[in-house]
Amino acid sequence: MKNVVEFKGVTKHFKDFSLEDVHLQIRQGCVTGFIGANGAGKSTTMKLMMNLLKADAGDINVFGLDYASNEKEIKERMGFVYDSNVFYESLNLKDIRRIVAPAYKNWNDKQFFDYIKKFELPLNKGMKTFSKGMQMKASLAMALSHDAEFIMMDEPTAGLDPVFRRELLDILQEIMEDGRRTLFFSTHITSDLERIADYITFIQKGKILFNDSIEDVQNRYALVKGSMDVINRDVEKMFIKIERSSYGFTALTNDVAGVKAVLGDRVTMEPATVEDIMFYAKGAEKQNV
Numbered sequence: 001m002k003n004v005v006e007f008k009g010v011t012k013h014f015k016d017f018s019l020e021d022v023h024l025q026i027r028q029g030c031v032t033g034f035i036g037a038n039g040a041g042k043s044t045t046m047k048l049m050m051n052l053l054k055a056d057a058g059d060i061n062v063f064g065l066d067y068a069s070n071e072k073e074i075k076e077r078m079g080f081v082y083d084s085n086v087f088y089e090s091l092n093l094k095d096i097r098r099i100v101a102p103a104y105k106n107w108n109d110k111q112f113f114d115y116i117k118k119f120e121l122p123l124n125k126g127m128k129t130f131s132k133g134m135q136m137k138a139s140l141a142m143a144l145s146h147d148a149e150f151i152m153m154d155e156p157t158a159g160l161d162p163v164f165r166r167e168l169l170d171i172l173q174e175i176m177e178d179g180r181r182t183l184f185f186s187t188h189i190t191s192d193l194e195r196i197a198d199y200i201t202f203i204q205k206g207k208i209l210f211n212d213s214i215e216d217v218q219n220r221y222a223l224v225k226g227s228m229d230v231i232n233r234d235v236e237k238m239f240i241k242i243e244r245s246s247y248g249f250t251a252l253t254n255d256v257a258g259v260k261a262v263l264g265d266r267v268t269m270e271p272a273t274v275e276d277i278m279f280y281a282k283g284a285e286k287q288n289v
């Protein structure tokens, strides 16, 4: 499988935050969800991906090309989809089309008008009248109209009502069907991942903790429950984090086979959700999550 984006040893330092030695691959034809707590470094990573920020060290390739000599080609082939209006508020979609279309070699007018109709967007109303969801759809219509192969979205479903959210996720699933596009989106809504993502990239404090298929993530982690008397130093080493209560403990493990072998039926194990993994990984006792 080819990678649309590759980060090799990418580092970016701010005064109080660093992205450290990031290695990341985004697989072609797949949907990758990008998760991590507030301030973990998601927007910084996406800005580096779009060359809006320059890395202090490391290499970033998009479509196998580097920004230094191929910025125009990369930007032609990628689309960043956002939910805020970057145009004058009084402009409508017809005006915006007139401004945006000439910037792209591959602009397809028919596609644009088809998507505007499909997304039920008004052509003649000022962008200031658009809700967050409508802005998102308008931005997506534009990315699809210049035939972006790689679509990046920053929290596409944040602030959308549940019906609209589902509709947008269905649209995203539909545009992925022909296998030509790659989608990378950040989110705090973990149910979105379970609905549409093939891969999950998890960032914590500027470090990528994993970048794996949903299936691998689900197979690797489990929640373990039991009474405190099974806990000792060796058992603790198999857990990423342990939550203790008067009833016993609940812990996240990434060593399912080890826990089974050592503790057997003295504990119960259940699948960990992405939300469980994020919760337990925060302040983890174990180094390798």
Ligand SMILES: Nc1ncnc2c1ncn2[C@@H]1O[C@H](COP(=O)(O)OP(=O)(O)OP(=O)(O)O)[C@@H](O)[C@H]1O
Residues within 6 Å of the ligand: 014, 015, 016, 017, 036, 037, 038, 039, 040, 041, 042, 043, 044, 045
């Ligand atoms: N230009 C900048 N100068 C200094 N610090 C910055 C800059 N941009 C981001 N940061 C810091 O880098 C850290 C990571 O920010 P980033 O926006 O990448 O996080 P995020 O994961 O996208 O968070 P959220 O989920 O809240 O949007 C934060 O502590 C932020 O304050």
